[in-house]
Amino acid sequence: MPLLVAKSRWHHAALSARLVPNAGVLESLPMTPADLATLIRGTAATVLSQHDLDSSVLPETVVVERPRNPEHGDYATNLALQVAKKVGTNPRELATWLAEALGADEAIDSAEVAGPGFLNIRLAAAAQGGIVSNILDQAECYGANKEYVGKRINLEFVSANPTGPIHLGGTRWAAVGDALGRILKFSGAAVTREYYFNDHGTQIDRFVNSLLAAARKQPTPEDGYGGAYIQDIATKVLEREPQVLELSDEAEIRETFRRIGVDLMFTHIKESLHEFGTDFDVYFHENSLFESGAVERAVDTLKNNGNLYEADGAWWLKSTNFGDDKDRVVIKSDGHAAYIAGDIAYLVDKFERGHDLCIYMLGADHHGYIARLKAAAAALGYDPEAVEVLIGQMVNLVRDGQAVRMSKRAGTIITLDDxxxxxxxxxxxxxxxxxxxxxxLDIDLGLWASQSSDNPVYYVQYGHARLCSIARKAAEFGVSIENADLALLTHDREGDLIRTLGEFPAVVKAAATLREPHRVARYAEGLAGTFHRFYDSCQILPKQGEDTTALHSARLALATATRQTLANALGLLGVHAPERM
Structure with missing residues (x-):
């Protein structure tokens, strides 16, 4: 898979600048995969111009890959194969020109032509050492980028109805949404994490009916909610208002159960999410859209701009004009607002708060929302591309090869707490x-509860803990990374580890732009594996009675950079980076 994409502009002066490293680490020229891709494109532009060939044919992006066989070099590119025919030359000839030009750069140890025009590249040891120096210098900021600087993003996720505990689908979004928010922020965005509190409509009515039935010791209504939590909440309502069932006004009884019951349920949801490491900047109440008149104002806007029409006694959004598969009822024939009316008013509210991009993270049964939300945005005069809808699929739990189907507290669903x-x-x-x-997704509970290398999170966390142990022992032995000569890191395992470290910024950027936090998790596993192989092959600290050498200091610097990068990756996932295990 391509490691990175380099933009078309080439600033060789920036690449040639020496890093002023932290803590006295040897100055060296950093050459991450991103830097190399930029260098290759710039060199290609120069070479083509020198041969009176058209450099405008160069692709906007240059792909750099790690060869499957390490003996072929550190990196490879097929740029010559891509453009040779367009400029009227032979691919191998163009690759040869590129190899000669790149080989003259101090960051490149060698550049060799292979096959019909591939270019295999080995980095100079100092250039690889520069990656380590960069990480030590940037510390917790390593991997950050400026892709979304100046961008205000509203990220709405979970938003489960306050009628029961968070189920597995909502739990998935609680984890993925929180990680995506961290990654977008790490990429420069101003992120508002938002929970849409559905406290309006028939779902709440069913919840209240269920509470009342439990309080009155009646069977659960046919369309109601079951589970022990309903009885718990009903009991707490009665503890707060002992005389509520004796009131003569049924509407007042219902309102009491609604007000207290919903508050208790939502408080539990917030507490569960907080303990899960997921907190929100805004808890937005759906009911406020109706109480404040926001729904009416949004409807009036659509009537006035001609994108709402009346038919069969109802008001319809002309959503088919904006890519939806059918027009949507906004105000029903009985005069009540359809569910989409609240969605429209909520969308207006998000944009009026100054957000440039609104990302919705919804469940597997919400595919229809993609077109309707974009259509609503367009009908209101907003850019539909400023609305994104991500759909999450189902999660199943497995234990001993069998599906786990029943929650202890919720009855019919598995919850976040479970x-x-x-x-x-x-x-x-x-x-x-x-x-x-x-x-x-199937989650094997036995696997994820185990303390073994088969458990991915244990494997990654163990790698970080091992690195922390190395740091403690280094302090005891008096080994320091100050003035470490990073050019000594020439072992194959050292090179593998350094190049893996250099890929982290590109992984973070891809995770942000593609909205795919799983890329960071998979990267962390790969980095942990590469570190463990390095640890098995390269002695980092001196053995008892041995003198400390410059190589020990260099390897300790590499280990320190690895520890920092693993911690940064785990931090983006909201997962702890333990110092001991």
């Missing part, structure tokens, strides 16, 4: 994040 109780917060978050959210 999952955390089974495998812990870190295990639950990592398990939910590490796979693409648009695919269904």
């Amino acid at each position: 999952l955390v109780e089974a495998i812990g917060v870190d295990g639950a978050r990592y398990a939910l994040i590490r796979s693409s959210a648009d695919s269904s």
